[in-house]
Amino acid sequence: MSNSTLTLLGDKNTQYSYEYKPELLETFENTHQGNDYWVSLNADEFTSLCPITNQPDFATLVISYIPHVKMVESKSLKLYLFSFMNSGEFHEEVVNKIGKDLVKLMQPKYLEIIGLFYPRGNISIHPTFSYHNGKKKYKKLEKYRFMNRNLNPKRQG
Amino acid sequence: MRSIEVIAGTKVQYLSHELLFLALSGQPYRGTVAIAFESIGESFNLLDFKVYLTSLRSQTFTAENIAHEIYQKIQSHIKTKDLGIIIDLSSRGGIQQRLAFGADFALVKKETIFQVG
Numbered sequence: 001m002s003n004s005t006l007t008l009l010g011d012k013n014t015q016y017s018y019e020y021k022p023e024l025l026e027t028f029e030n031t032h033q034g035n036d037y038w039v040s041l042n043a044d045e046f047t048s049l050c051p052i053t054n055q056p057d058f059a060t061l062v063i064s065y066i067p068h069v070k071m072v073e074s075k076s077l078k079l080y081l082f083s084f085m086n087s088g089e090f091h092e093e094v095v096n097k098i099g100k101d102l103v104k105l106m107q108p109k110y111l112e113i114i115g116l117f118y119p120r121g122n123i124s125i126h127p128t129f130s131y132h133n134g135k136k137k138y139k140k141l142e143k144y145r146f147m148n149r150n151l152n153p154k155r156q157g
Numbered sequence: 158m159r160s161i162e163v164i165a166g167t168k169v170q171y172l173s174h175e176l177l178f179l180a181l182s183g184q185p186y187r188g189t190v191a192i193a194f195e196s197i198g199e200s201f202n203l204l205d206f207k208v209y210l211t212s213l214r215s216q217t218f219t220a221e222n223i224a225h226e227i228y229q230k231i232q233s234h235i236k237t238k239d240l241g242i243i244i245d246l247s248s249r250g251g252i253q254q255r256l257a258f259g260a261d262f263a264l265v266k267k268e269t270i271f272q273v274g
Contacts, residue, residue, distance in 0.1 A: 047214075118175070
């Protein structure tokens with residue numbers, strides 16, 4: 001496995017960006033490409049700004065994917081997610097933007113992101129992004145999960 | 158922070174899960190802040206307090222000093238009896254920090270505030 005492209009993991013002089021910076025994302029190679037397996041990354045400290053009021057928003061992001069060749073390196077993901085801190089984005093925009101960036105980065109077999117945003121004005125918004133690579137198995141998986149999402153809603157927050 | 162009138166003797170607690178400030182490294186720190194005191198006739202305007210909490214997003218602190226920072230801010234704007242601050246920070250390097258300044262109090266728990274169990 002070659003990790004020669006990783007520059008952030010282990011770096012003692014980490015620089016934090018508070019403005020959207022997708023180029024922070026880095027990958028390493030999946031050494032089990034013959035297996036389908038889930039990778040879930042839970043980010044409880046996500047924050048961004050409302051683009052209209054400039055007030056802070058907070059969320060837990062649940063990122064789940066089935067890797068193909070490339071996998072996202074978690075420190076680079078952490079720094080990338082922090083880079084939304086001063087970016088003005090609607091909740092729906094945030095989740096779709098992160099989803100598209102990760103698809104572009106990794107070309108996974110399947111990927112989904114659920115944004116569990118804290119309530120604002122008594123309403124919490126939970127957008128979901130999903131992607132499949134076009135192969136029958138993952139297309140079927142995406143359709144199943146899309147159609148069965150939130151069939152039994154529960155009170156949140 | 159503007160003050161508001163509150164009947165003396167009222168026991169007041171505030172809780173926010175949206176504390177955010179920058180560590181010396183520049184890494185954002187997330188946490189919960191709990192505030193408790195007994196009113197001696199006033200409290201602070203909640204909108205002003207929210208604006209103050211939000212302003213911490215761009216300020217740098219040593220994590221251990223954040224409880225004192227908030228304590229001082231409140232003390233400098235309103236008069237209270239037995240003011241106490243408890244801060245729970247999210248884990249860094251596998252270590253969770255709880256910081257308290259001022260009077261001791263029992264922390265209010267609201268189980269449903271976090272959306273993922």
